Amino acid sequence: MNIVDIKLDDITPYWRNPRDNDETVPALVKSIERYGFRVPLILDRQNTIISGHTRFRAVRELGWDTVPCVIADIDDKKARELRIIDNRIHELTEWNEDELQKELDSIINLSETLNFFEGTLDGVFGIATEDMSMELDVEDVADEEPKEDVLVICPVCMEMTKVIPV
Amino acid sequence: METTKIKISDLKPYKGNARINDKTVEKLVDAYERYGYVVPIVVDQNNVVVAGHARLKAAQKLGWKEIDCLTSDLSDEKNKEFRVIDNKIQEISEWNDELLVVELRALDYLVSEFDMKIESALTTSFGLDVSEVTDEDIKKSADGFDNVFGDRVDKAQDRIVSICCEHCGTEFGVEAEKVGL
Numbered sequence: 001m002n003i004v005d006i007k008l009d010d011i012t013p014y015w016r017n018p019r020d021n022d023e024t025v026p027a028l029v030k031s032i033e034r035y036g037f038r039v040p041l042i043l044d045r046q047n048t049i050i051s052g053h054t055r056f057r058a059v060r061e062l063g064w065d066t067v068p069c070v071i072a073d074i075d076d077k078k079a080r081e082l083r084i085i086d087n088r089i090h091e092l093t094e095w096n097e098d099e100l101q102k103e104l105d106s107i108i109n110l111s112e113t114l115n116f117f118e119g120t121l122d123g124v125f126g127i128a129t130e131d132m133s134m135e136l137d138v139e140d141v142a143d144e145e146p147k148e149d150v151l152v153i154c155p156v157c158m159e160m161t162k163v164i165p166v
Numbered sequence: 167m168e169t170t171k172i173k174i175s176d177l178k179p180y181k182g183n184a185r186i187n188d189k190t191v192e193k194l195v196d197a198y199e200r201y202g203y204v205v206p207i208v209v210d211q212n213n214v215v216v217a218g219h220a221r222l223k224a225a226q227k228l229g230w231k232e233i234d235c236l237t238s239d240l241s242d243e244k245n246k247e248f249r250v251i252d253n254k255i256q257e258i259s260e261w262n263d264e265l266l267v268v269e270l271r272a273l274d275y276l277v278s279e280f281d282m283k284i285e286s287a288l289t290t291s292f293g294l295d296v297s298e299v300t301d302e303d304i305k306k307s308a309d310g311f312d313n314v315f316g317d318r319v320d321k322a323q324d325r326i327v328s329i330c331c332e333h334c335g336t337e338f339g340v341e342a343e344k345v346g347l
Binding site for chain 2: 003017027037038040050071073074080087088089097099100106108113125134152154156157
Protein backbone atom coordinates (compact mmCIF):
# COMPACT_ATOMS: atom_id res chain seq x y z
CA MET A 1 0.00 0.00 0.00
CA ASN A 2 1.44 3.28 -1.10
CA ILE A 3 0.78 6.37 1.00
CA VAL A 4 1.65 9.62 -0.76
CA ASP A 5 1.68 13.19 0.54
CA ILE A 6 -0.56 15.27 -1.72
CA LYS A 7 -1.01 19.03 -1.65
CA LEU A 8 -4.38 20.10 -0.33
CA ASP A 9 -4.69 22.41 -3.36
CA ASP A 10 -4.52 19.36 -5.62
CA ILE A 11 -7.30 17.50 -3.78
CA THR A 12 -10.97 17.97 -4.68
CA PRO A 13 -13.79 17.24 -2.26
CA TYR A 14 -16.64 15.39 -3.94
CA TRP A 15 -19.31 18.02 -4.42
CA ARG A 16 -22.16 15.62 -3.80
CA ASN A 17 -20.63 14.02 -0.74
CA PRO A 18 -23.80 13.06 1.10
CA ARG A 19 -22.48 13.68 4.60
CA ASP A 20 -23.07 16.66 6.89
CA ASN A 21 -19.83 17.06 8.80
CA ASP A 22 -19.74 20.71 9.92
CA GLU A 23 -19.99 19.69 13.55
CA THR A 24 -17.38 16.96 13.21
CA VAL A 25 -14.60 19.21 11.93
CA PRO A 26 -13.81 21.07 15.19
CA ALA A 27 -13.63 17.79 17.13
CA LEU A 28 -11.36 16.27 14.51
CA VAL A 29 -9.07 19.32 14.57
CA LYS A 30 -8.57 18.76 18.29
CA SER A 31 -8.12 15.01 17.77
CA ILE A 32 -5.38 15.57 15.20
CA GLU A 33 -3.66 18.02 17.55
CA ARG A 34 -3.76 15.47 20.38
CA TYR A 35 -3.29 12.13 18.62
CA GLY A 36 -1.79 13.06 15.28
CA PHE A 37 -3.14 12.26 11.84
CA ARG A 38 -3.61 8.49 11.92
CA VAL A 39 -5.68 7.45 8.90
CA PRO A 40 -4.83 8.63 5.37
CA LEU A 41 -7.43 10.08 3.01
CA ILE A 42 -8.66 7.78 0.27
CA LEU A 43 -8.73 9.47 -3.16
CA ASP A 44 -9.83 8.31 -6.58
CA ARG A 45 -7.53 8.49 -9.60
CA GLN A 46 -8.41 12.16 -10.16
CA ASN A 47 -7.56 13.07 -6.55
CA THR A 48 -11.22 13.46 -5.64
CA ILE A 49 -11.92 12.39 -2.09
CA ILE A 50 -13.60 9.03 -1.59
CA SER A 51 -13.12 8.85 2.17
CA GLY A 52 -11.93 11.66 4.42
CA HIS A 53 -13.88 14.83 3.65
CA THR A 54 -13.88 15.73 7.33
CA ARG A 55 -10.17 14.99 7.74
CA PHE A 56 -9.50 17.15 4.68
CA ARG A 57 -11.42 20.07 6.18
CA ALA A 58 -9.67 19.57 9.54
CA VAL A 59 -6.13 19.63 8.15
CA ARG A 60 -7.02 22.66 6.06
CA GLU A 61 -8.08 24.44 9.23
CA LEU A 62 -4.79 23.39 10.76
CA GLY A 63 -3.01 25.07 7.86
CA TRP A 64 -1.33 21.98 6.42
CA ASP A 65 0.07 22.10 2.88
CA THR A 66 -0.03 18.36 2.22
CA VAL A 67 -1.83 15.36 3.64
CA PRO A 68 -1.13 11.59 3.50
CA CYS A 69 -3.36 9.86 0.95
CA VAL A 70 -3.99 6.44 -0.56
CA ILE A 71 -5.10 6.38 -4.20
CA ALA A 72 -7.77 3.70 -4.69
CA ASP A 73 -7.17 1.90 -7.96
CA ILE A 74 -10.83 1.57 -8.91
CA ASP A 75 -12.94 3.08 -11.68
CA ASP A 76 -15.18 6.12 -11.17
CA LYS A 77 -18.32 4.11 -10.73
CA LYS A 78 -16.85 2.00 -7.97
CA ALA A 79 -15.36 5.10 -6.38
CA ARG A 80 -18.83 6.59 -6.14
CA GLU A 81 -20.17 3.40 -4.63
CA LEU A 82 -17.34 3.16 -2.12
CA ARG A 83 -17.86 6.78 -1.03
CA ILE A 84 -21.28 5.79 0.28
CA ILE A 85 -20.63 2.24 1.32
CA ASP A 86 -17.51 3.02 3.35
CA ASN A 87 -19.50 5.33 5.60
CA ARG A 88 -22.44 2.99 5.79
CA ILE A 89 -20.30 0.02 6.75
CA HIS A 90 -18.85 1.95 9.69
CA GLU A 91 -22.34 2.59 10.96
CA LEU A 92 -23.06 -1.11 11.20
CA THR A 93 -20.70 -1.33 14.17
CA GLU A 94 -22.33 -0.78 17.53
CA TRP A 95 -21.05 -0.02 20.97
CA ASN A 96 -20.88 -2.54 23.74
CA GLU A 97 -21.97 0.03 26.32
CA ASP A 98 -20.59 -1.93 29.30
CA GLU A 99 -17.18 -2.27 27.69
CA LEU A 100 -17.27 1.38 26.64
CA GLN A 101 -17.99 2.47 30.22
CA LYS A 102 -15.13 0.28 31.52
CA GLU A 103 -12.83 1.80 28.92
CA LEU A 104 -13.87 5.35 29.81
CA ASP A 105 -13.44 4.61 33.52
CA SER A 106 -9.94 3.34 32.84
CA ILE A 107 -8.85 6.50 31.05
CA ILE A 108 -6.81 8.19 33.74
CA ASN A 109 -7.35 11.77 32.71
CA LEU A 110 -10.78 11.62 31.14
CA SER A 111 -11.87 15.05 32.32
CA GLU A 112 -8.58 16.58 31.23
CA THR A 113 -9.03 14.88 27.86
CA LEU A 114 -12.54 16.23 27.43
CA ASN A 115 -11.34 19.68 28.48
CA PHE A 116 -8.75 19.53 25.74
CA PHE A 117 -11.55 19.06 23.25
CA GLU A 118 -13.06 22.37 24.38
CA GLY A 119 -16.70 21.38 24.10
CA THR A 120 -16.41 19.83 20.65
CA LEU A 121 -17.31 16.43 22.13
CA ASP A 122 -20.28 17.74 24.11
CA GLY A 123 -23.14 15.32 23.79
CA VAL A 124 -20.92 12.63 22.33
CA PHE A 125 -20.55 10.81 25.65
CA GLY A 126 -23.98 11.72 26.93
CA ILE A 127 -22.64 14.95 28.34
CA ALA A 128 -24.72 18.13 28.09
CA THR A 129 -24.99 19.30 24.53
CA GLU A 130 -24.12 22.80 23.50
CA ASP A 131 -25.09 24.48 20.28
CA MET A 132 -22.15 23.42 18.14
CA SER A 133 -23.64 24.97 15.04
CA MET A 134 -21.00 26.02 12.56
CA GLU A 135 -23.62 27.64 10.34
CA LEU A 136 -22.24 30.40 8.23
CA ASP A 137 -23.14 33.81 9.55
CA VAL A 138 -24.40 35.28 6.32
CA GLU A 139 -25.23 38.67 7.81
CA ASP A 140 -21.67 39.51 8.83
CA VAL A 141 -20.40 38.96 5.35
CA ALA A 142 -23.39 40.62 3.76
CA ASP A 143 -22.33 43.97 5.23
CA GLU A 144 -19.61 44.15 2.61
CA GLU A 145 -21.77 42.84 -0.20
CA PRO A 146 -25.05 43.94 -1.75
CA LYS A 147 -27.82 42.93 0.64
CA GLU A 148 -29.67 40.71 -1.79
CA ASP A 149 -26.73 38.33 -2.34
CA VAL A 150 -26.67 35.08 -0.46
CA LEU A 151 -23.15 33.76 0.03
CA VAL A 152 -21.86 30.25 0.55
CA ILE A 153 -18.40 28.84 1.03
CA CYS A 154 -16.96 27.07 -2.00
CA PRO A 155 -15.93 23.57 -0.85
CA VAL A 156 -12.83 23.66 -3.06
CA CYS A 157 -11.21 27.08 -2.62
CA MET A 158 -13.11 27.93 0.60
CA GLU A 159 -13.82 31.45 -0.68
CA MET A 160 -17.21 33.07 -0.32
CA THR A 161 -19.18 32.99 -3.51
CA LYS A 162 -22.57 34.33 -4.53
CA VAL A 163 -25.36 31.84 -5.01
CA ILE A 164 -26.07 32.04 -8.72
CA PRO A 165 -27.62 28.84 -10.14
CA VAL A 166 -25.69 27.41 -13.10
CA MET B 167 3.56 8.07 6.72
CA GLU B 168 4.45 4.52 5.69
CA THR B 169 2.66 1.24 6.03
CA THR B 170 4.35 -2.04 6.87
CA LYS B 171 3.05 -5.49 6.07
CA ILE B 172 2.42 -7.39 9.26
CA LYS B 173 1.47 -11.06 9.56
CA ILE B 174 -2.18 -11.42 10.48
CA SER B 175 -1.18 -13.98 13.11
CA ASP B 176 1.03 -11.36 14.77
CA LEU B 177 -1.76 -8.81 15.15
CA LYS B 178 -3.63 -8.68 18.44
CA PRO B 179 -7.12 -7.31 18.98
CA TYR B 180 -7.36 -4.90 21.90
CA LYS B 181 -8.86 -6.71 24.89
CA GLY B 182 -11.12 -3.85 25.89
CA ASN B 183 -12.41 -3.09 22.41
CA ALA B 184 -15.92 -1.86 23.02
CA ARG B 185 -17.19 -2.31 19.48
CA ILE B 186 -19.60 -4.95 18.20
CA ASN B 187 -18.69 -5.38 14.56
CA ASP B 188 -20.04 -8.71 13.26
CA LYS B 189 -22.31 -7.08 10.67
CA THR B 190 -19.53 -4.74 9.65
CA VAL B 191 -17.11 -7.59 9.05
CA GLU B 192 -19.54 -9.35 6.75
CA LYS B 193 -19.95 -6.24 4.58
CA LEU B 194 -16.25 -5.44 4.68
CA VAL B 195 -15.48 -8.85 3.19
CA ASP B 196 -17.78 -7.97 0.26
CA ALA B 197 -16.26 -4.52 -0.01
CA TYR B 198 -12.67 -5.81 -0.08
CA GLU B 199 -13.57 -8.17 -2.90
CA ARG B 200 -15.19 -5.37 -4.88
CA TYR B 201 -13.03 -2.32 -4.07
CA GLY B 202 -9.82 -3.68 -2.58
CA TYR B 203 -8.29 -2.94 0.80
CA VAL B 204 -7.68 0.80 1.04
CA VAL B 205 -7.65 1.79 4.71
CA PRO B 206 -4.70 0.49 6.72
CA ILE B 207 -5.12 -0.93 10.22
CA VAL B 208 -3.53 1.24 12.91
CA VAL B 209 -1.57 -0.72 15.54
CA ASP B 210 0.50 0.21 18.57
CA GLN B 211 4.16 -0.67 18.99
CA ASN B 212 3.21 -4.15 20.24
CA ASN B 213 0.96 -4.86 17.23
CA VAL B 214 -2.19 -4.39 19.28
CA VAL B 215 -4.93 -2.91 17.12
CA VAL B 216 -5.74 0.76 17.75
CA ALA B 217 -8.12 1.27 14.81
CA GLY B 218 -9.34 -1.48 12.49
CA HIS B 219 -10.70 -4.41 14.49
CA ALA B 220 -13.35 -5.06 11.85
CA ARG B 221 -10.77 -4.77 9.06
CA LEU B 222 -8.60 -7.35 10.81
CA LYS B 223 -11.50 -9.79 11.15
CA ALA B 224 -12.43 -9.30 7.48
CA ALA B 225 -8.85 -10.02 6.43
CA GLN B 226 -8.88 -13.17 8.56
CA LYS B 227 -12.11 -14.31 6.91
CA LEU B 228 -10.57 -13.75 3.49
CA GLY B 229 -7.64 -15.91 4.51
CA TRP B 230 -5.03 -13.21 4.03
CA LYS B 231 -1.65 -13.96 5.54
CA GLU B 232 -0.44 -10.39 6.03
CA ILE B 233 -1.88 -6.90 5.87
CA ASP B 234 -0.73 -3.29 5.51
CA CYS B 235 -0.61 -1.51 8.86
CA LEU B 236 0.39 1.86 10.24
CA THR B 237 2.21 1.84 13.55
CA SER B 238 1.12 4.49 16.04
CA ASP B 239 3.90 6.11 18.05
CA LEU B 240 1.49 7.30 20.74
CA SER B 241 1.69 6.23 24.39
CA ASP B 242 -0.59 3.41 25.58
CA GLU B 243 -2.74 5.95 27.39
CA LYS B 244 -3.19 8.12 24.29
CA ASN B 245 -3.96 5.06 22.15
CA LYS B 246 -6.59 4.08 24.66
CA GLU B 247 -8.20 7.52 24.38
CA PHE B 248 -7.93 7.51 20.60
CA ARG B 249 -9.70 4.14 20.28
CA VAL B 250 -12.82 5.53 21.90
CA ILE B 251 -12.72 9.15 20.78
CA ASP B 252 -11.90 8.47 17.12
CA ASN B 253 -14.98 6.27 16.82
CA LYS B 254 -17.15 8.73 18.68
CA ILE B 255 -16.05 11.62 16.48
CA GLN B 256 -17.03 9.69 13.37
CA GLU B 257 -20.53 9.38 14.75
CA ILE B 258 -21.03 13.15 14.85
CA SER B 259 -21.43 13.35 11.05
CA GLU B 260 -24.84 12.60 9.66
CA TRP B 261 -26.22 11.63 6.29
CA ASN B 262 -27.45 14.39 4.09
CA ASP B 263 -30.56 12.62 2.98
CA GLU B 264 -31.15 14.78 -0.09
CA LEU B 265 -27.64 14.40 -1.46
CA LEU B 266 -27.58 10.72 -0.55
CA VAL B 267 -30.67 9.95 -2.58
CA VAL B 268 -29.39 11.91 -5.55
CA GLU B 269 -26.12 10.04 -5.34
CA LEU B 270 -27.78 6.66 -4.98
CA ARG B 271 -29.90 7.47 -7.99
CA ALA B 272 -26.82 8.35 -10.02
CA LEU B 273 -25.27 4.97 -9.30
CA ASP B 274 -26.49 3.23 -12.39
CA TYR B 275 -25.40 -0.18 -11.19
CA LEU B 276 -28.43 -0.18 -8.96
CA VAL B 277 -30.62 -0.07 -12.04
CA SER B 278 -28.60 -1.92 -14.62
CA GLU B 279 -26.39 -4.49 -12.91
CA PHE B 280 -28.17 -4.68 -9.61
CA ASP B 281 -25.54 -6.30 -7.54
CA MET B 282 -27.84 -7.72 -4.88
CA LYS B 283 -25.29 -7.93 -2.15
CA ILE B 284 -24.30 -4.31 -2.38
CA GLU B 285 -27.79 -3.22 -3.26
CA SER B 286 -29.25 -4.73 -0.15
CA ALA B 287 -26.48 -3.24 1.93
CA LEU B 288 -27.52 0.15 0.68
CA THR B 289 -31.25 0.00 0.39
CA THR B 290 -32.28 -2.03 3.37
CA SER B 291 -29.82 -0.34 5.66
CA PHE B 292 -31.08 3.08 4.71
CA GLY B 293 -34.64 1.99 5.31
CA LEU B 294 -35.44 2.19 1.62
CA ASP B 295 -37.30 -1.07 1.39
CA VAL B 296 -37.16 -2.75 -1.99
CA SER B 297 -38.25 -6.20 -0.85
CA GLU B 298 -41.39 -6.03 -2.95
CA VAL B 299 -39.60 -4.79 -6.04
CA THR B 300 -38.01 -7.44 -8.22
CA ASP B 301 -34.91 -7.02 -10.35
CA GLU B 302 -37.11 -7.14 -13.42
CA ASP B 303 -39.37 -4.37 -12.22
CA ILE B 304 -36.39 -2.15 -11.97
CA LYS B 305 -34.58 -3.19 -15.12
CA LYS B 306 -37.56 -2.87 -17.43
CA SER B 307 -38.11 0.75 -16.66
CA ALA B 308 -35.70 3.62 -17.09
CA ASP B 309 -37.54 5.20 -14.20
CA GLY B 310 -37.15 2.09 -12.11
CA PHE B 311 -35.13 3.86 -9.53
CA ASP B 312 -37.76 6.52 -9.07
CA ASN B 313 -40.32 3.81 -8.50
CA VAL B 314 -38.22 2.32 -5.76
CA PHE B 315 -37.43 5.51 -3.95
CA GLY B 316 -40.53 7.44 -4.90
CA ASP B 317 -40.95 10.97 -3.62
CA ARG B 318 -37.59 11.08 -1.96
CA VAL B 319 -35.84 11.35 -5.29
CA ASP B 320 -38.12 14.09 -6.61
CA LYS B 321 -37.80 15.99 -3.42
CA ALA B 322 -34.05 15.72 -3.54
CA GLN B 323 -33.80 16.87 -7.14
CA ASP B 324 -35.90 19.91 -6.34
CA ARG B 325 -33.82 20.88 -3.41
CA ILE B 326 -30.27 20.78 -4.79
CA VAL B 327 -29.08 23.58 -7.03
CA SER B 328 -25.74 23.68 -8.83
CA ILE B 329 -23.78 26.87 -8.48
CA CYS B 330 -20.44 27.94 -9.89
CA CYS B 331 -17.76 29.40 -7.61
CA GLU B 332 -16.82 32.95 -8.67
CA HIS B 333 -13.23 32.42 -7.60
CA CYS B 334 -12.15 28.97 -8.77
CA GLY B 335 -14.94 28.04 -11.18
CA THR B 336 -15.82 24.81 -9.38
CA GLU B 337 -19.41 23.71 -9.72
CA PHE B 338 -20.96 22.42 -6.57
CA GLY B 339 -24.39 21.75 -5.15
CA VAL B 340 -26.19 23.58 -2.37
CA GLU B 341 -29.52 22.86 -0.79
CA ALA B 342 -31.98 25.28 -2.30
CA GLU B 343 -33.82 25.76 0.97
CA LYS B 344 -30.68 26.80 2.83
CA VAL B 345 -29.86 29.58 0.38
CA GLY B 346 -33.40 30.80 -0.06
CA LEU B 347 -33.87 29.59 -3.63
